[in-house]
Amino acid sequence: MSDERLSYDLRVDGATRHVADAWYFDSLLTVLREHLGVTGPKHGCGHGRCGACTVLVDGEPQCACLLLAATAADSEITTVAGLGAPDDALTDLQAAFVEHNAVQCGYCTPGFIVAAERFLEEHPGATEDDIRRHLYGNLCRCTGYTKIVDAIAAVAARRSAADG
């Protein structure tokens, strides 16, 4: 095998996954989707505008398309599939997207949910205005955002009622 390829382990959704013979220049998104079959993160714009590939890297939302995969080897990567409980139950946020019909074509949904999950941790009790002001790193071309914002706002309200 050419030495332009390399092998390493990645931590994805709580499991150690072996990546064999990836190109040295592959992005994390390419490695997740094409080597590991982790297809939650989507390929959208390829330059950090649309957020469809958003994953948590050590707990912070990042665009997987912009990260050189080999350099993520020591990081904990969480995709939309890794947010829920181990029994595959939906998170409250995922359930709210279903409940509010916040999904049309669905392509932006995994990135939105990952980014919104971290946003809600940092902004408990977020208002609709907070949501619109902060979640501009994820683009949706179907819904007009209203139902997405409604779903996230409902979770924010429910969680702060439960806390309070």
Next chain:
Amino acid sequence: MLLDHRYVAIPETLSEVLAALQARPDARVIAGGTELMPDLLAGRKHPTGFVSLRKVGALRGVRRDGPALVVGAATPIVDLLDLPEAPALAAAAASLGTPQVRNQATAGGNVMSALPFRNLLPALVALDAEVELASADGTRRVPYRDFTLAPGATRLADGEVLAALRVPVVDGFQSYVKVGRRNAQFVAVSSAALVVDDRARALRIGLGNAARIPVRAPAAEAFAAAHADWEARTLAADAAAEAARLAAADADPPDDPIASAAYRRHATGVLVRRLLERAFDV
């Protein structure tokens, strides 16, 4: 780890970075990847290897060193959002990219892109920042205003790596403004930063996209400083307008599909006047 791979090195110390660069003279330094990865995907660049700064803890973070803040080159933009000692830099960081991109992109990457519309650059010019360049021979400091030679080109020598930015802490008003096509995630059509030095009774203006590289506006600075009433903190409206006119007249902005040179020249004047109106009672 991966120190010995021919195409990807992931060093953990600055000396390992320098050794990795020496072993791979054609490799590109990569940190957050936000600058380089889109070019790779689009086939505009074909680096024959990478030296990653992601694991080099010594190049990450902001610390105070006497009269200056030292910003490690691999510090992510998100760590610059709350910098009371350098408000112009914080304001420039706040409108960079998206929340995701701010978690990835680094201060050093913004500087090394050397593109005149990048957010931090007018602020660094106005703050009279220095860059710290490390090599096997040691570290040298270069004033940031002399560092960029042309779009994409800097004074970084072969075997050198940008290690840190040194940002003087200045007492007085600071801010950064830009204009573009919308309010979120846009590249600046034109941008400007103002740093008022209350003690020296001087001010410095940094401009983005007013030339092929980030520049100061010396005529506008001198005019505004001379006409300001530093006791009352006022500046007459016609003096602010004249300073803005001088900044626009000295501009030699790029002309491209995003905006014409004429529009950018006009916008430069508007931004300078806007900053002066915020800094002084007009």
